[in-house]
Amino acid sequence: MKEAITExxxxxxxxxxxxxxxxxxxxxxxxxxxxxxxxxxxxxNDPEEMDLHDLFNALTKKHN
Known part of the structure; x- marks a missing residue:
């Protein structure tokens, strides 16, 4: 259950x-x-920098 909530x-x-x-x-x-x-x-959320959702992926290694 905890994994489902975390996901x-x-x-x-x-x-x-x-x-x-x-x-x-x-x-x-x-x-x-x-x-x-x-x-x-x-x-x-500067368009010249890394997108926030990509930064989230890089930091959490999720949604790749």
Whole structure:
């Protein structure tokens, strides 16, 4: 049961990140995700960098 729940969470997170990256099946516009601290902002889903769902795969070795 624990493995099934873990797999469900991993899959949901992967698909959520794919949507944020703009490659999911439900994406109609662009998502822009920033981290903001003390007036400084960093674009987390920069199209010039590795996609978040690919980074998730690289870190977890899942969905390959």
């Amino acid at each position: 469900a969470v991993d899959t949901a997170l992967f698909h959520f990140l794919a949507e944020i990256d703009g490659v999911g099946s439900m994406t109609l516009g662009d998502f822009v995700l920033f981290h903001v601290e003390e007036g400084n902002q960093v674009l987390l």
